[in-house]
Structure formats: C-alpha cells, structure tokens
Amino acid sequence: MTRLWLWFCLRHLRDSKGRGLLCLLGVALGVAVFVGIKTAASSATASFQDTVTALAGTADLQVVGQGTGFPEELFPAVTGVRGVRAATPVIEGNALAAGATKEPLLLLGVDVFSDREFRRYQFIQSAQSTTAVLSFLTEPDAIALSDIFARRNGLEIGDQLEIVSGSRRLAFTVRALLEFTGPARALEGNMALVDIATAQEALNRLGKLDRIDLLLEDGAAPDSVRRELAGMLPADVQVETPGTRLGRMQEMVRAYRLNLLALSLISLFVGLFLIYNASAFSAGKRRYEIAMLRALGIHRWQVLAMFLLEALVVGVAGGILGIGLGLILAKTALKVMAQTISELYLLTRVEHLILSPVVILLGAGAALGVAVLGALFPSLEASRTLPREALYRGTLERRLRVSLGRISLVGLILLGVAYLCSLQPPVGDMPLCGFAAAFLILAGASFLTPAAVLFTNRALGPPVAGLFGIAGKMASRYLGRSLSRSAVAIASLMSALAMLMSVSIMILSFRQTVVAWMDQIIAADLYLSPAARLTGQRGGLPPELVEALPGLPGVAAMDRILETRIQIDSTLALLDVSDLEVRERLSRIMYRDGSSSELLRRSRELGQVSVSEVLANRLGLREGDYLELPTPCGRIRFPIAGVFYDYRTEGGMVLMDRGTFQRFWPDDRLYTSVGLYLQPGADAEQVRSLIRSRLTASQAVFITSNRELRQEILRIFDQTFAITYALQAVAILVAIFGIVNTLVLLVMERERDIGVLKAVGASNGQIQKMTLVEAGLMGLVSFLLGAVTALLLSLLLIFVINRQSFGWTIQVVIPPALFVKTLLLVLACALLAGIIPARAAARKNVGEVMRLE
C-alpha cells in the first residue's frame, strides 16, 4: 500500500506542482493568520500575567482601592488583623519617560523595608547595591530602573531621567539598576522603582495608597482573613488575590481577542474550498486510473486513503509553512494588538513572542483538518464511483444537477439553524452561538451557491453576451456548465467577500454611530487633559490650574470631569463625574429614553445617576432602578435617572454630578479632564495660548480643540479595526488563489474545446477574452451572492455578536459606496486571477488537439 501511495500520489503531486503549491499556500496563509493571532494574543496574555505576577510577588492577598486609592491610615488597621503575618503598602502608577522615546513606565512605589518579604530585587553590581538601596531612603528624587530600560534609553547610574506623570513633569536621578527579574519584569522591563513617599508625591497621591499586599500566617484561612478585612474596610476598598486581578485584566480584553480569533478562522474556512476543488480535480483526472486499480482488486477504502493521504501531504507542508509564516505575522499582530489594548483597555507592553506548543499544535491540527476535510467529499466520491462511469466530469455535473434541490435544501436548513442560534443568549458572556450562527450562515450560503450561480448566470448571460459577443456568451455558458467546479470557487470567494462586506458594514455603522454620538457629547470648545494620558492611570490636572480657568477671558463655562474606574460587583465600570449643570445647559447626553436636559437636571437636583446601556444590560438595570456603588462612606444606593448610549468603554459607565460625588467622596479634588465652553465670538486659539502661557515648567497639560478631540477618537477607532481589515485581506487572497486554481483547472479540462476554437479561427485574444470574461463573471456572481450574505451577516454582527460581546447599540448604515468599491475590487482581483489561466488557454497548441484525434 505504501508503495502504491508513493507511486500514485507523490507522482501526481510532482506532475501538478503549480496547483499543489497554490493549495499549499492557501492552507499556509489560513494557518498563518490563525497561528499569528493566537500567538500574539497568548503573548499579550503572558505579558499581563508576567506583569501581575512580578508586581504581586509572594502576596497571598491584596487590599485594593478604587480609582483614587484609599487613605494610608488604613494600613495599621490592616496589619493588625488576625492571620496577617506581614503587610506592605504599594503605590502603582503609569508615567511617560520624557525625551525621544516617550516610552511608558510603570512606577512602583514601595516601602523598601517591609517590601523585602514580598518582592525580590536583583541590583546590578552588588558592591553598590547597599548604597543604592540606602539612597532610596535619603534622596527624594532617587529612582531605580530596570537594566534593559536604562540601556535602551542610554541611561546610567547618576543620570537624570525626566518623566511625565499625569500633568506633572518630574526629574529623577538614576540610583540603581535592576536585573530583568522579579518586579523588574513588569511591562517587559519598563518599570521604575521608587520609595513610597516619592511615589505618593510624584503621582499626586499624598496620604493615599493603591494597595496593601499581605502575607498570611501559616495555617491562616484566607477566606476568614478576607471576611475579617472586608468587615473593617470601607466599601470602596476590596480584598482579593493576585489571580483575581489577572482574571479581571484578561476579562477586559477577552471579547477583543475572541473577535480577532473568529476572523482569523475565515481564512481557514476559505482554504477549505481550495483543497476541495483541487481534490475534486485530481479525482476527476485520475478516474481511469482509479477504475483500473479497482479492477485490479484495490479496495474502496484504499482509494479513499490514497486521496486523503495526498491531501495530508499538502496539509503537512502547508502547516509547516503556515506556522512559520504565522510566527512572523505574530510579531506585527502583536504590535498592533498591544497598541490597541493599551489605548482601549490597560497599559501593556509586549516585546516578546511566547511560542506556545499548544498554539503550534492547534495550527498543525487546523492545517491537517482543513486538508482532510476539504478532500473528504471528492475522495469519497472518487472511491465510490463505479469504473464504468467513465466520463467523470459529466457524471459529476449530472449528479450535481440532480441533487441541486437537496443541496439547496441543506443550505436553507443551515440558514434556519443559524437563525435559531442567533436567538440564543451568550455562553459565559461570550456570543459563542452568534459565532456559530455566522459560520452556519456562510455554510448555508455556500450550499445555496450552485443554485444561485445557475440563476444569476442565466440572468447575466444575455447582457454579458451583448457586451462581449461570442466570448461573453461562451464564458457564461461555460460557467453554468462547470457548476461542480465553478460553484466551489464562487462559494469560497463569496464567503471571503461576505465577511469583508459585513464586517465593513458593522465597522462603518459603528463609526457613523460614534460620529453621531460625538456630535452630541463633545460640545465643549477646548479640552484639557494630563499630558501623560495612559489607560488606567490616575493622574489628574493641577487643581490650582483648573480652579483658575473660569476667570480667563473668553471662558463661558467649565465642566470639571473625573473619570475613574469603579468596581461594581464583578463589573469594572467607569465613573464619570461631571458638572451636570454645565452639560444640562451647553451639551447633551444621548439618553435612550427621555430628554437630556430634564434627566440631567433631575440627576443633579435629586442626587441620581445615569448609567450607560452597556452597564444597564450587564447588570439588568432600567430607568427608575437603584444602583449600589461602593463609596468611602459605605455602599450607597443611587436612583437611576436614565440610561444613555456611550461608546467609550466596554465595561459600562456611571454618570454622576460632581455635587453628588463630593458628598460621598469628600476629599477628592481630582480632575482627569476639563471641558471649556467659550463665550460667543471668543477665539479658541487665543484661549489655548493663554492657558499655555500660564502653565509652569513642571506642568504638562494637553489642550485639545473640539475638532482635534474628535479626530483623535476616530484615529483610535480606525486603528482598532486596522487588524480586522488585514485579516480579511488574507481571506480574500486565499479566495483569489481559489479562482486562479479553478480557472487553471477549467482551462485544462477544456483543452480540446480551446483547440477546436482555435482550429475554427478563434484568435489568442478571443480565447483570452473568453477566460477573462468567465473570471469576471465568477467575480461578479461571487460579489452578488456575497452582498446578500453580507447583509445577513452584518445584522448578526450588529445585533447579536456586538450586543453580546460589547453591549452597544449601533445604528445600521448600509453604505452604497462600500458595495461599489468591493465590486471594483473583486472584478479587478478576478481579472488578475484570470490572466494566468487566460494566457495558458491562449498558449494551447492546436496541433496537439489534432494529434489527440
């Protein structure tokens, strides 16, 4: 059997190198995208994990404050709790290194004495280590940097390092360098260690702590310690394990990762069609050979095995190449992903790829799975065919036409199941049934493709013949006559196009919705924010600067905004504190129900809050319900004035008036941004210059105009979806391979017809034109079917997958320009794909045909 396989399979592969290579590339690209995205995502996760583990050290439990931290007076009380063996206070914040690189830097403020039991620091040059540690205590501007960060930025011990924390510009002296181990591994080495008092000063958190790390006594039950701590701590301070924090970080990016992964599977799905077509062709070409082998006594399963093994060879080679390409791709994907995660979710820095054997095995499995699954049906068909059914293509075409009704019925059933899936609730907060529905829609549409191709081709035939004459007529006829082959290629391109158009509709609808939302919400003329605007950072604007702003000439009103994260049960939401009186007069909030000014007035006067629809959906809240929030004054139930649309965060948002906030968070004068409304006729540029002139040397503040802020939001929006477009481009590339492959196969099958055409006087140009028109027709039919499927998919994406992943309401926008652009793209691609086969067709030697007679 092995020898047989070697004879028949390998020699066939050797003789059809070009087509084999195309299939191999198709599989490889599909696997590459999958492995690339999965590796990038795993590396990002590993990096979070590394950061959290590195920072947590050996802590058993952590006392964690909400956005603005908690008073340091709690520290002695916590250390006194039974079961706590050791405790150390921590301040943690993000800053930007000033200078050319502007790298993010995680500032870890610790008490060097009590911290020793928790984290192990390895100082470079042990002789200096004692001095280095002592300098922390003696010098307020001392900082220790990880060695790799220092080297990258050309810093040595004794050098000055300027950083921007929030809106403050601070100068430090490098007193020690840390080896890349322990806490120095946080943010891949972009970490700086300072004394806790220095950190409080630098991060504007005097008298406050972010965290207290705890070690428990041997035998102490963590749960009972936790209970006891919870009993004595304010409501906005929580006790958790380091694992909880990691889980929360992963939770934040889970939907983003899952969506990318689902998109990466499209290329594999499209690759499936490529393998199917190649196997079907191979089986058809070798029909006589199979008949002869069967006549010689070879079993049906042995024929099946021969074909499947051939597909496996392509799968293995494609898998190896795909994994290699995937790891290269992962580097780029990682950069884009890290940037998006940093801008939208939490500050992250991922430099190194983590090669996971599981991902590599999954990639290899996907390659083999696609190869075997794609080849299965044609191989079964080949093994089942009786030797006397000589003309395989004719038989296959007839069989397809006979079973067209049944195939279409399967398609309709799959669409029905897809609809049922789309009605299902999320599984563990993830729209798994929604993704299943998306794949079922694609599968259903693929099954409906043969019937749809016949129908569309019949409709398009006459105009195409009118346009291109006999070449057009023949192209259209050939398309309909080679349905078993052309429908597969069209289904693959249709799938890729349907994904491209539906995701584009979703993104464009989302973008339009965000633009409409921005028009209402971004009403101030100027916005002030700290220069170091890092996700999750808690730095604010200098209060003295903010309080002086209303007195400036040209300023009509000021909205002092505090955006801070707040833990509501298991949901991490954003608390938006604002001067609602200003918003009521000069701006609008997009409420789901009710007037903006009325609801804002009620919020302000009655101490109510408004919640975003995401939070309302997640917590099952409605207008008039109560929302319980942890505050320094205990857990307070706030009446909900209204539910508003918001697209800033996936975790949801609570909008509260500053007056209400100050009642429960009395000592906070933190402003993370300010919206300035100018008097009519005031020049925004002049006001901006005036504010800039009042900034001291140590203040680093961004002043953004209304237009610039909108542009910035849209820039981040577009960047978030950049990777999505890249993934779709790969899927289309694989589908184009499918078109090339199919047309090459069709040209090979029509060798005799082409010879005859030339014999009766068809010119090379006419033969090429015929093949190109056929390619164009395939593209056009794929586009038409893809557009219909895309409409279904976009509704699923907007109303099911987006809702279940993120909970946003998106207004559906169907942009005609998208369809025109896609049509032009697909026609251009299909014609490009047709060039090679068209040339091959024109090159056919007529004499050969005659000789075959």
Next chain:
Amino acid sequence: MSRSSKKDPGDEPSNQPRTLAPIMIVLEDLTKTYLLGEQRILAVNNLRLTVRSGEFVAIMGKSGCGKTTLLSLIGGLDRPDSGRVLVNGQDITRLGDAEITRYRRDQVGIVFQFFNLIPILTVSENVALPCLLQAQLEQEVWRRVEHLLTEVGLWNRRNHYPHEISGGEMQRVAIARALANRPRLILADEPTGNLDSRTGREILHLLGELRERHQTTVILATHSLEAASGADRRLIMRDGSLSLPGEVPERTV
C-alpha cells in the same frame, strides 16, 4: 537522398483527370517531428505535394503514419520543422499568429473524426461560431446558418445541444461549421472513423455534394479505401511520406 531527386506525387496524373485548375497548395520538403516521451517521432518526412483548386485529394494510411500531422500543417494548426506550405502562393509557415489565425478562420474548414463540437453551444451556435469569431453581422450570420443547416438537413435540430443528437448528425453539424465562412479548403480528418458504415457513406456523399456546390478543395485523411473512393486523387502515406497507390515510397527505395 538529394531534394531534387524526389518525386512529387502531385505531378503524377490523377486517377480521374479533371479540367486543369490553378494550383492552390504546394508543400515543399515538409518535415515535422515531435517528441513522444523521450523519443523523437518523424511524423512528416521531407514531403512534397501539389493540390489544385477544387481538387478532392484523399490521403490514406494506417494510424500514426502522419496523416493528421500533415493536415495540421496544411491547416495552419501546427508549424513544420522545415519546408514550406504555400497556399495560393503565400507561405503560411511564415505567417504571424494573427495572420495564421485569420487564415484558419477565413480560408480553412476542418472536419474532425470526433466531431469536436463545443458542448455548451447549440447546433446553430456551433455552426455560427466561425462567423461570430469573424465578427460578421448577426443577421447575415443567422441567414448563413439557416442555409447551411438546411443543406445538411438539420434545420429542425438547430436548438439542440450536441449531446442531444446522434453521431452522424454531429458530423453533419461539423461539416456545416466547416463551411460557415465559405472556406476555399476543407480538411477532413477521418470524418467517418467514428460512424457506422451507412452513416459514414451518407457523410461522404454529403461532403462530395457540398464540395461540388461550393467549389471547395478537399483534403481527406482516411484509412478506409471506401471513404477515399470518391476522391480525384488517392495518395498513400507511410512513415511520413506520400506515394501513389501501389507505389513503394521513395525514401524506402
């Protein structure tokens, strides 16, 4: 053997002498080889032939003797390794791709053993194909198609596809297609080889009738003596060379 010593079977008196017409085709020292695997096959060997306008020449010989290759060279479907093919004084071996395509389309009609109709086109569309490739006016094309299909007796089958008609009918369609552009030369490669003897006779009769009516030159390749019986001149092809019946090919002398 020197080229000059070679006899041209076309110079010999034909079996059924006709009125002397102008010379249409001259083959000069035509040689064609092709590779079969690793082996080089000599299909046409230093061959000379003259055919007069309106003449019906039958080339007989066993399979593989080079008949089809010779027809390909005359029809401009293949190029010789050496030698010339002069058609009405023009050497078609020197024509460029566009010119040779025009030659095939406008001057030659080919009838194949296996009919070679285009399966996706109906009977009338198959006949119309050469005219449509020539971009003739649609109205004229369909008038011509109607005329030809009536001549071959298949007007009532015009909307059928090739797989819906019999072998004999397919060959009639192929003959009508070959005549579509009013070619001056018809090359028929074993046109009865795939038909039963009665249908074969009918086809040959039709071919002869149409030749008379359209004043076309016909070169027929066949292995059947019966098929060749109606020809003005019968030549035997063996190992790539031509000779008159009963004559031993010169190269083997």
